[in-house]
Amino acid sequence: MKIENRFLKYVSFPTQSDPYSTTSPSTANQKEFAQFLVEEMRILGLVDVQMSEYGVVYGRIPANNHQQGDVIGLIAHMDTSPDASGENIHPQIIRHYDGSDIPLKEDRLLTPRDFPDLLKVVGHDIVTTDGTTLLGGDDKAGIAIIMSMAEYMFKHPEFLHNDIMIAFTPDEEVGRGTEHFDFNIFQADYAYTIDGGEINHFHFENFNAYQVLVEITGKSIHPGSAKDKMVNSQEVAMTFHSMLPSGQKPQYTDGYEGFHHLVHMQGQCEKTHLEYIVRNHDYLKLKQQLNDFSRIQAYLNSFYGYEAIHISVHEQYLNMKDIIKDHPHIVEQVEIAMEDVGLHPEITPIRGGTDGARLSFAGLPCPNLGTGGFYCHGPYEFVSITMMKKGVELLLRLIRNNVYAHEDIPF
Structure with missing residues (x-):
């Protein structure tokens, strides 16, 4: 499946979280999306796939290299922000974006003058909202990148890798994404959240x-x-x-x-x-x-x-830098993988937080990788499909480098 089709399917699920709910997950529709992901993961050959009673989805891509290398975890969240409507999303795809203004509904205009990050995606295929809702790229773009990576591994059994742990969490947007995270199930040496930002940005500092x-x-x-x-x-x-x-x-x-x-x-x-x-x-x-x-x-x-x-x-939550600084190799290997796939790595602070902050302090070092998403939580949100594709390539290189250094990946 093309990554853009996967992404468009994911954003069709309304999964806003509710900061005032006392249930876990905070909204029932997050479980509907979670069940869809469970079924897709099983189709793609993942094992030990399950959804917990709290809506957390777990799965494992089993090793095919006799367990050489670290067990890496990949995490993204299923909910969207309550800051703007996530119902009846009508995304629009713009091919080979040329840098011009993009008209939206309700007399809104997505323009490089007001949203200069648009200039970073000139020539890309991008997805925007229609101006009436958020898009849901935060963080369904991250889920689409992870699942597209899993599909590649499923179709290419010659691609050698160690165990890969995958988890999708609810309620990250309301600060409860790791409230019921089960480390007995998710047995990784370390992990990366795939959650927002430019594809060459790498974050291990947060508020x-x-x-x-x-x-x-x-x-x-x-x-x-x-x-x-x-x-x-x-x-x-x-x-x-x-x-x-x-x-x-x-x-x-x-x-x-x-x-x-x-x-x-x-x-x-x-x-x-x-x-x-x-x-x-x-x-x-x-x-x-x-x-x-x-x-x-x-x-x-x-x-x-x-x-x-x-x-x-x-x-x-607290600044994960205090934990990550004791595990420099999980930063260095991202920088190497980015350079291998033609990206210039930029380490930038997050003006917010991710599930990785809490996970790091719970014993699972977990910095963040970008998705190609911009201006999330509102009607001016957009995602670069081109960057999402590069995100798949980056994860595959990161995983391959964990087994063999600097070998070409057959794309």
Whole structure:
């Protein structure tokens, strides 16, 4: 099957995750997609294929070289972001993209002026949305790359390799992708997530990530008799937010700069809830950001004369660099494989996180490889089919180099 047809089939499954669900997976339709992948994996000759009760899919491509080399794992996630609709996706393929503006529905325009990464895919075959939904390349492009690699191995038994472990996780977009990951099933020496970004980009640094929940309790009094008595929690919330450093909002930061981001706000006069995510590659700087929340809390509670503001802080994931630095060979072999297939490797930090961050701290070193996806989580998302094909080639080279160094792969 062509990788583009595989990808288009995958994005037809609506698999948005739900950050407020208490089930695992957070949405039932993720299991429908998972079951489809289970059946496809079995057709392609994988063994020990199963879907756990929590919707995690596992499988193994059995070794054909008498177990020479490391057992490498490959991981991608099945869910799409709740930030934009993932229902009724209508992708459009543009052949040999020429660098011009791409009209979308709802008077949207995908243009190199506003989205300069389009200039990186001139001459490529690309897939875009129609402007009404996200595309789902994050991370169904990663799944398509892994499964196309598996299909190549199935059709080419002469391609020598060690055991390859494969897993597809639900709920990565809501920070729960590894919540029920079974290391007794997924017995790899190390792994790579295949999840977003340019195909020559390699990531083993990600944000340290925390969630901050702010609960503000006001004093609701009838407005006709509220003088010197009412405390409107919504106004306190606006004051609280305005006191955070404005330059640390995500729209003003880049590279290694951290940020705080107000992702949800809901309230009335009596009670208001704010939900923030706080991110920084530098753990000490992140702690300073968290201290800003505590400092503002103390000041406003003192100003109002009672415990108006309550804050709870929750760790979400940490920077995998602290783990990967002790396993330099899993970085070096990616750089070699990229050069072998004609890519110029670029090691860049992730301004976010992947399942690999949690997996690394759980004992499975797991950096990230790109997929050729851009501007995910919204209607301007697009994926390069050309880069996806190169991603298959890269995985095959990485696996082949694990057995024999620098041999040509017969494509």
